[in-house]
Amino acid sequence: MLLADKSVIITGASRGIGRAAAIECARQGANVVIGYSGSPSSRAAVDELIQEIEALGRRAVAVGAPAEDPDTGQLLVDAAVEQFGGVDVFVNNAGICPFHSFLDMPRQTYLDTVNTNLNGAFFAVQAAANQMKRQGRGGAIIAVSSISALVGGGMQTHYTPTKAGLLSLMQSCAVALGPYGIRCNALLPGTIETDINKEDLADQKKRDYMAGRTPLGRLGRPEDLAGPLVFLASDMAQYVTGASLLVDGGMYVNLQ
Numbered sequence: 051m052l053l054a055d056k057s058v059i060i061t062g063a064s065r066g067i068g069r070a071a072a073i074e075c076a077r078q079g080a081n082v083v084i085g086y087s088g089s090p091s092s093r094a095a096v097d098e099l100i101q102e103i104e105a106l107g108r109r110a111v112a113v114g115a116p117a118e119d120p121d122t123g124q125l126l127v128d129a130a131v132e133q134f135g136g137v138d139v140f141v142n143n144a145g146i147c148p149f150h151s152f153l154d155m156p157r158q159t160y161l162d163t164v165n166t167n168l169n170g171a172f173f174a175v176q177a178a179a180n181q182m183k184r185q186g187r188g189g190a191i192i193a194v195s196s197i198s199a200l201v202g203g204g205m206q207t208h209y210t211p212t213k214a215g216l217l218s219l220m221q222s223c224a225v226a227l228g229p230y231g232i233r234c235n236a237l238l239p240g241t242i243e244t245d246i247n248k249e250d251l252a253d254q255k256k257r258d259y260m261a262g263r264t265p266l267g268r269l270g271r272p273e274d275l276a277g278p279l280v281f282l283a284s285d286m287a288q289y290v291t292g293a294s295l296l297v298d299g300g301m302y303v304n305l306q
């Protein structure tokens with residue numbers, strides 16, 4: 051049990067990478083605050099996740115609130131304090147990637163992407179860090195960034211800067227929060243099959259291209275991220291801060 055009795059907040063935990071992370075954290079002994087958008091269409095998945103976590107003998111509560119709202123981070127922290135007595139781990143995972151070409155990018159698509167993926171994250175990380183500082187026992191903050199923090203994408207010009215921004219945020223927060231024993235790291239998934247890219251990967255040619263670029267021979271699954279995330283959250287990584295962990299099946303290094 052790497053996270054025994056820890057209180058973990060994960061944003062965007064109703065589906066995909068966040069959901070797999072929530073289940074693994076619970077398996078490792080944590081109680082989990084499940085962040086999601088608040089959309090009624092996600093509620094059934096959230097209720098199912100709560101049941102799954104409770105079946106593992108752990109507790110879970112859900113907070114539905116938009117990641118782009120600067121107050122959402124504090125709501126998540128308040129729920130963790132009220133239900134589980136504090137915050138040990140904060141995972142900023144919620145994100146969107148509405149694929150679009152650059153030259154005709156609608157202004158609102160750009161703003162929504164930056165507000166959801168980066169601006170909201172800043173305030174949420176700040177709220178979690180202040181709570182951890184008050185508690186005085188350190189903590190771990192993880193931002194789910196992306197391989198896209200390191201490389202470009204012609205249909206992701208609004209998205210890749212948010213992922214580079216999250217990586218940079220973790221580096222600077224590692225410096226700012228190290229004195230309080232709060233570790234800050236970035237997790238960089240490669241291409242992981244989830245709802246975020248369902249439409250994009252429905253194109254068989256694109257799908258084969260992405261899988262073909264991956265030395266391990268397949269696209270990623272949400273569960274592939276869960277172990278690396280638990281590692282960063284746990285005391286196994288007690289001297290790891292300001293780092294980024296690429297989990298991409300080798301895609302990034304595959305030039306030729």
Ligand SMILES: NC(=O)C1=CN([C@@H]2O[C@H](COP(=O)(O)OP(=O)(O)OC[C@H]3O[C@@H](n4cnc5c(N)ncnc54)[C@H](OP(=O)(O)O)[C@@H]3O)[C@@H](O)[C@H]2O)C=CC1
Nearest residue numbers: 062063064065066067087092116117145196241242244246
């Ligand atoms: N899949 C991939 O290939 C990669 C993903 N990533 C990153 O991983 C993270 C998770 O992505 P993934 O699991 O693939 O995506 P999914 O689309 O499967 O899940 C997205 C999650 O984020 C939540 N979310 C979306 N918009 C908002 C919002 N405005 N406010 C609050 N919550 C919101 C969703 O909640 P709800 O159900 O309520 O909508 C859901 O829980 C993202 O940050 C993404 O950029 C990084 C690299 C690769």
Ligand SMILES: C[C@H](O)[C@@H]1OC(=O)[C@H](O)[C@@H]1O
Nearest residue numbers: 147196198240241246247
């Ligand atoms: C949504 C994309 O498929 C996914 O997101 C990222 O961050 C990477 O660019 C992946 O390919």
